[in-house]
Amino acid sequence: MATPDRPGFALPLLLLAGFRTLVDDLHAELARQGHPELRPAHGFVLQAVGPAGTTASDLGQRLGVSKQAAGKTVDRLVALGYLERVDDPADARRKLVRMTEKGRDGLRRSAAVFDQLRDRWTATLGADRVAAIEDDLRRMVPADVFRLDVPGWFGG
C-alpha cells in the first residue's frame, strides 16, 4: 500500500504540499509587507467580501459555512482592522460587511505576491507546465468544491 508501484498517497499529499508551499510563502511575504496577522483563511474571506461588501449570511453561503461561523470570522477581521460593519439603511436587519483600506491593501498585496509566486513556478517549470497543471486540476475539480466564485476575482 502506497509503495512506489502502488501510488497511494503521493498525489493528494503533493497537492496539499503544493498548496501549503504557496500559502506559506505568501504569508511570509505578507508579514514582511506589514500584514503579519493575516492568516490563510482570511484571504478567502476578504475575497468573498469583495469590493462591494456583503452580509454575514451571504458570506457564509459563499464560503460554505454557517452564518454564525462567518459572523465570528468577521468579528476577528473587524478587530484586526480589515473589515468594518455598517448598518444597512434600506434594511434594519442587515449589517453590511465592507473592506477597510487596510483590507483592500492586504488583498492587493496578496494578489501581487501570488502573481510573483506563480512567476517563480513558471520560471522553474515553464509556462506550459504551469498552465497544464491548472488545466488538469480544473478538469478534475467539480464546480461546487468552491462555492466561492466571485466573478472577476479568480480569473475563471
Next chain:
Amino acid sequence: MATPDRPGFALPLLLLAGFRTLVDDLHAELARQGHPELRPAHGFVLQAVGPAGTTASDLGQRLGVSKQAAGKTVDRLVALGYLERVDDPADARRKLVRMTEKGRDGLRRSAAVFDQLRDRWTATLGADRVAAIEDDLRRMVPADVFRLDVPGWFGG
C-alpha cells in the same frame, strides 16, 4: 489583480481544490466502507504512527506539532478505536502508541481508495499528465513541508 490576464489566485486555489476533491471523495468512500468517523487529519496521524507504533512526543515531531497537540489527537483516535496506548516495559515514562486492527483496516482502505481515485484521474487525464503533475509538484515543494516522511509509506 487576479483577473484573467493576471493569474493571481488560480493556481493555489486549484491546488487546494484538487486536494479537497480527492480527500472528500476518499472520506465519502471510507464512510461507505465502515469508517464514517475518520477525518482528513486522522489519515496523516495513522500514517505517522506507522506499523511499528511510536510515542506521543515522537508523533508530534513527525507531524510538526507540539507533543500536547499530538497527545490530544491520540486521545481522540483511542476513543474512536483506531489507536491504543500501552506502557513501554523498557521505560516507565513512555507510553507506546500503536494501531489497533481497526486502525490498520482504515489505513489499508485509505490506501486502496486513493489508488482507485488516482486511477480515476488517470482515466480522465492520462497517466502521463498525472505523473507530470506529481513530478512538477515534487520539484516545487521544499523537502521540509512534510516532516511526515515515514519511509516506505509515501512512495518517495
Next chain:
DNA sequence: CTATTCCGTCAACCACGTTGACTATCGTAC
C-alpha cells in the same frame, strides 16, 4: 393585520492547535 421568512446574535459545544507548568522517570556525573 397576521403569519412567515430572513438577519444577526447568543450560548454551548467540538476539533485542533498553542504555551506554560508540573510530575515521574531515566541517565549520567560525581
Next chain:
DNA sequence: GTACGATAGTCAACGTGGTTGACGGAATAG
C-alpha cells in the same frame, strides 16, 4: 549512592475556526 539535568506524559488556560439550536427584531406575503 546520590544528586541533577534531560525527557515523556499530562493538566490547565487559551485562541481559532467550525457546528447546532434558540431567540428577538425587521421585512414581507397573504
